[in-house]
Amino acid sequence: MRKKAYKPMSFNELVDTFAEQQDDRDQFQYVLDKLEEGGHIVRTRAQRYGVPERLNLVRGTLQGNAKGFGFVLPDHPDFSDVFIHANDLNGAMDGDTVLARLHGKGKQGRRAEGEVVRIIKRGRQEVVGTFHQASQYFGFVVPDDKRLAADIFIPHEAQAGATDRQKVVVQIKIYPQGRKNAEGVIKEIIGHKDDPGVDILSIVRKHQLPESFPEEVLQAAEQVPDSISEAEVAERRDLRDRQMVTIDGADAKDLDDAVSIEQLEHGHVRLGVHIADVSYYVREDSALDEEAMRRGCSVYLVDRVIPMLPPRLSNGICSLNPQVDRLTMTCDMEIDSSGDVVDYDIYPSVIRTTERMTYADVKSILVDGDPALIERYAQLIDDFRRMEELSLTLRSKRMRRGAIDFDFTEAKILVDEDGKPTDIVPRPRTVAERMIEEFMLIANETVAEHFFRQETPFVYRIHEKPNSEKLQSFAEFITHFGYQLRGQTDDIKPRALQDVLEEIAHTPEEAVISKVMLRSMQQAKYSPESLGHFGLAAKFYSHFTSPIRRYPDLIIHRIIRESVTGQLTPERKTHYQQILGDISEQSSRRERMAIDAERETNDLKKAEFMVDKVGEEFDGVISSVTSFGLFVELENTIEGLVHVSYMTDDYYHYNERTYTLNGELSGKAYHMGDAVRVKVMGVDLEERKINFELLESGEGSTTRRPTKQPQKKSANKRAGHGKRKPKTKVKAKSGSPVKGKSSEGSPKAKKKKKSYRNKAKKNRMAK
Known part of the structure; x- marks a missing residue:
């Protein structure tokens, strides 16, 4: 239907083209109905079918605004955002998946305008806000999320004992209709808005972040053994005699990656990246697996961590703690003096890390030459120096191919036991952080390319090219600072953007231009298709290195193990092809939700600090x-x-x-x-x-x-x-x-x- 030659066809015309037997006709009817139900295709008044984008319609997600209007963010990459006047929302709320009819193309420099003609799927069933008692007969809730411009009506019998100015969770029972606001029932009373901890708890509830694990998940975690059987060790490559370390933040508890390095002949080195084999313990369709998929990722808020897996796994048997045996998935890479991977091997392994290092200690050794630390870790010093040299080589190669490297200063908010912010300090990005970053990047690329070449169903981390209109605005913006973006905005290369970043380095406008550039780019996401990573200038990229805190990593570990052990049969491949699209979409959605929650808690604590x-x-x-x-x-x-x-x-x-x-x-x-x-x-x-x-x-x-x-x-x-x-x-x-x-x-x-x-x-x- 997306082909230029296609003209809207009736059901009979379509079914004659695609269905050969009666059973096929029934199946085809089901598929067609599902596509129409999801807004992917549209049936016209003449009972003919076509895709929305060729029928002056846009399918997308509505993003509300505090002033009452909204924008439809299109699913189709060739469409720009569509402005929706408050009178044209027709009952749609922020987060809804909608079909919008275009009123015409936007004039130069302005967005296209339209109206919502169909609500495909409601984005919200619950809303967090502050309850206000209007009278003895009714009250209303003002949503915390300002993208929801209208209050929610609460009749007296649905107030559940809530009192004025309490934070509550409202379940929507009746969605907006015409001039009528949504109506809901108070499902939970969080507490008074000024009570300690209620602010963060409200954000947790707003983003539907789970605070505790269901009982059956905790019971499943308790059944996971604390030790590794000799039978399982025999099935894996034994690397327990190899010298290796974990390098993380001092407060990290879920250590899911270890690294090793060895000098080889001809100036080559062997870099080993060893990742906790979480998929061995979290089996498909188990209670642990279903809960991990539902959560999608771990969420790191200012004063707490909401993990993807129960702590017994994430901080216990799956964490690569020092001097204990752990099951891992290893990617060994032979790398030459130019930073090219000339050979590699991916396989299940068992390891025993030598030391648990922190970023601060490695930086003190390599940069400050701390004599006490050098003496304490004498056997590892040569490894650290090789790692530093290799990471510089890898970074140099990555930058030469045009990878974009934003160097923002991140803030770390320090809070006391009551959650009150005590200080805001810069989060360092030292040689140690950069070193581990380069090793994880090269491992992710190597794994992604291998399984792409093998034509194995996989989950990739993709970052598409920037929208040409946004990029054109950015190009015009930087001219006012005296800079120029080289290349065509509709076919820009990442190298052109990195050139700008290098040119503005150490200037007063560096931070501002970097932020505007970042806003002009697409969001990275997960996909079963390998579409490349624009920001990294990488043809192939996946997330392989953090299965404790990211569900896509866990899934590809499962696929890797089945592949290297010969269990990835044609039936299993078909199974993965059917589920990886939904897994990618769910993981991307949960990741964005986690990022929004983290940003909100940071903004809250920054305001509280001031x-x-x-x-x-x-x-x-x-x-x-x-x-x-x-x-x-x-x-x-x-x-x-x-x-x-x-x-x-x-x-x-x-x-x-x-x-x-x-x-x-x-x-x-x-x-x-x-x-x-x-x-x-x-x-x-x-x-x-x-x-x-x-x-x-x-x-x-x-x-x-x-x-x-x-x-x-x-x-x-x-x-x-x-x-x-x-x-x-x-x-x-x-x-x-x-x-x-x-x-x-x-x-x-x-x-x-x-x-x-x-x-x-x-x-x-x-x-």
């Missing part, structure tokens, strides 16, 4: 410019808003083309990347928002930045020694024009200045 900082001053950088103000990011990664209404020294207008706020009279312009000084004016914990005020000492450029011609940076510039000239400082209330001093004293300028001051004075008095 509550007692009201009135204090900080240095920051403008991270985003909008029509309503400036977002400023502090050195500790906390971001707040300077609303335009607080910028009282002038009338500011947003320039959509240059992404700037420009003063009407002063000529002052605020750009992304400008250094500013702000004062904390207030914190809204419920909205998780921080409000800043620009101080008069803050910098705002009075002239448009010159567009420089793209050129190669000098060695000093690349090393970070070349500095941008400081921007012209303008006093906050000077009102001075931007070009020269001669106009300052002109009668016209004085009259304009006086008029502006009178207007500003009236505004202040009115406020």
Whole structure:
């Protein structure tokens, strides 16, 4: 139906084409009905079938907005987001899968508009929010998720004893119809919104993250043996005499990867990546397996971890603790001096790690030369140095082929026993983290390519090319900083984006441009098809290295073991082909949910950290410019808003083309990347928002930045020694024009200045 030659056909025409016997006709009817039910095909009024995208329809997920409107995010990659006016939602809510009819293609620079014509699947059955008692007869719940713009009506008999301002979980019984709001029943009372711990618990409930394991899952975990039988060891390759280590964070408990390295002839090395064989303990269709698939991944929140597997497995028999026997899946790679894998072997193994190392200790050995640690781990020092050398070789090769390497500073939020944030510190990315990162990447690539060449059903980690419209906007954006994106936006190569990142390194605008670039790219996801990984510039990529905390890794371990032991029969291949699509979709969905929950808890704790900082001053950088103000990011990664209404020294207008706020009279312009000084004016914990005020000492450029011609940076510039000239400082209330001093004293300028001051004075008095 997607072929250009296809014209909408009736059922009889289709069935005559595809079904040969009566049994086939019945099966074909079932398939056609399922496709129509899921919105993948559409039946017209003339009773003919076609695909939505060729019938002026878009199938996708509705993303709501606090102001009442929404956007349909299309499933089809060739379509852009579709704007849906509040009056055209027709009962659809955020998260629903819908069909939308297009009203016409969007004009230049604007999104297409449409209306929801069918709700295929409801995205939410439960909502978390704050209950408000409106009267003795009814109440309502204000959803925590602002993408749900409307309150949920709660009749008196459905309140379950909830009192005013309590956090609750609501089960939706009646969805919105016309002007009527959704109606629900209070399923659970979490607690008063101001009680300790209720904030994080509300986020956990909102994203439907499980807090405990079902009893049958815990019982299944208890039945897993604590030791490894000799019979199982005999079935595997014994690597217990090989020297190897785990390298993780100091607080990690689920150690699922170990590494080893050996010097070979001709300058080659053998890198061994040994991954916990979780699939041996979590058998297909068992209670453990079903629960792991439902969860999809482990979730790491500020004050807790919600694991994919019960701790008895994740922290016990599956964790590669030092000096104990563990079952693993090994990928041995022979790597030459250029970083090419010239030979490899993938097989089940049994190991015994030599030491449990931390990133901090390995960094202290390799970078700081800590004598005490060098003496303590004397037998491993040569291995660490080989690993460092190999990781640099692998990274160099990866960067040469065009991999994109974002170097954001991540924040680590420290909390006390009550969950209150005590500090926010940068999360280091040292030589040790980079080393393990490179080893995991090369193992993932090697495994993915091997099973692709074998034509084995598999789960791949894919990252598709950026949307050309978003990339075009990014290309236009960076020209205002004097940079240029090389290549065609509809066929961009990752190398072109990495070139930009290298060019902006160590400049004031580095963080801003990096973030805008990241927003212009697609989200990585899981797929049974190998479509490559754009960001890594890799043709083949999978997730093989973390089966304790990611379900796709566990699944491919199961496939690998069946493949290398000869159990992957044609029937089993057919079985995997049938289930891997659903597994990939479920895993991708749960991963996005985990990321959203992690981001929300971080934002919450950052806002909470700033509550007692009201009135204090900080240095920051403008991270985003909008029509309503400036977002400023502090050195500790906390971001707040300077609303335009607080910028009282002038009338500011947003320039959509240059992404700037420009003063009407002063000529002052605020750009992304400008250094500013702000004062904390207030914190809204419920909205998780921080409000800043620009101080008069803050910098705002009075002239448009010159567009420089793209050129190669000098060695000093690349090393970070070349500095941008400081921007012209303008006093906050000077009102001075931007070009020269001669106009300052002109009668016209004085009259304009006086008029502006009178207007500003009236505004202040009115406020």
